Amino acid sequence: MSVESELLLTPEHRFAKIIEQTRNEDGSELSILNLGPTHPATHGIFQNILLMDGERIVDAEPTIGYIHRAFEKIAENRPFYQINVLTDRMNYCSSPINNMAWWMTVEKLLNIEVPKRAQYLRVIVMELARITDHLICNSILGVDTGAYTGFLYVFQFREKVYEIYEEICGARLTTNMGRIGGFEREWSEEAFRKLNVFLEEFPVAWKEFENLFERNRIFIDRTVDVGPISAEKAMQYGFTGPNLRAAGIDYDVRKAAPYSSYDDFEFDVPVGKSGDTYDRFCVRNAEVWESLRIIRQALDKLPEGPIHADVPDYYLPPKEDVYTNMEALIYHFKIVMGEVPVPIDQIYHAVEGGNGELGFYLISDGSRTPYRLKMRRPCYIYYQAYTEMIKGGMLSDAIVILSSLNVIAGELDA
């Protein structure tokens, strides 16, 4: 008998035995509920098998890997400049952060100093991405508590950010933005104009969004003291980002190990107290304001200068140069054919992603592809705490907890 058919014959889950052995005093019994894999409330493809006592969750078992793409395996077979397209698709709510994190890792390996202007522009685009990430997370949390309006209201601003991305790189969702050493081309005037319009209009809407939820009786009832996690536990579970800061620890990679000129800007790290769903919501709200603050500073202080580092050995030249300039054509060929040397080294580079510390551990053996690329995906690391967070709670709480953790299936499974 094949393995598959054996599995089909014995479909019982380990919870089945527990149900068989447990009987409540009133004669009722426990039951299994599949939350997902494709359920609107999971916002992604992953399954939670719940053991339920009425509406109360007794135990849970998460199953992930439904959209696993073998990111690391593919990356180990591709040259550095081709790996960028793989990073877009992880946390697709904030792809530019993944893009920039990858380029910065490569630049660290190759000892490339990026010009100040490119660094500032990277900061702007990363903070825009953080805003969209938090915007989606918080507005979807609103939807999960029954408030659809807030989501529709702020969602238009994600579209506006996408239009800015479009001006910068031509793509909206899977941005594939940047190059080794900076950007491909100078940002257009239209990009800056759209950015300024966004900076004018968005804060008004965000303030209203905050007012809609932060003192809303129903929202508070659904989120305060729901899925709390202590600072100690959060650290044990490897939490970073807003989920950790909601528990009261002010760890932020932008402050702890500033990259891309983050130390040039003034911003605060918002922290919560109890680490419950409401705190996670508020921390994200506050971070959006800080991101706006950073973008304004970066725009005010934006230096003149080149848009990319002068490293022709690694920087893929723009297409118009390749078609018209012999030097550019030669460099293009050299890079694509993998003729340029790469140092043998081990690098770990981390950035503050939308969800927390996003890190790349890269081992280079001198060839054009990484020997080993391990990615620290914040979602993957803290999703394992979900089981503990929902145990003993109601089913409806499990939905909002999942939402407030901001688990993105693309990043979880990679």
Place this chain on the structure above:
Amino acid sequence: MALETTYIQEKLSSKFGNKVLNFEMQRDIFSFEATSDIIHEVIKTLKEDESLNFHFLTDLAGIHFPDNDDEHQFSVVYQLHNWIENVRIRVRTYLPENPEIQTITDLFLCSNWMEREAWDFYGINFIGHPQLKRILNMDEMVSHPMRKEFPLEDSGRTDKDDRFFGRTVANK
């Protein structure tokens, strides 16, 4: 006073002798090697010693080195972080064929899924792990696909001619 790398080295060397070795700065991260039989103790010391206080496990990665000698076929790399002093450290240990190593799930809860991932992709057996089963790949799979002997694509594919895609036997 900031946590000095020489202090970390002295502290560990005095406790574990020559079982901790090859201390070096790998770019901005201080790293060293520990033998696999004491790795649990080393991580425990790094975490619980008050003067070291590496209380946060950033990452755990498995690596395959098929070209190494028999005793160094696999590696597990731990990256730890002391937030108070803001110091990162990297500990690596090498394992032979049929790799086995003690779990650190009793020290860091987050290592649970990281170790399951290393088992799934590299077949590294973490002894004492509470639920060592595949996590991202399907349960019925028999191989550990991140090992270097497994090529990226199914080599039996006949629906395309590799010559037209720039692929050779070497880079497949």
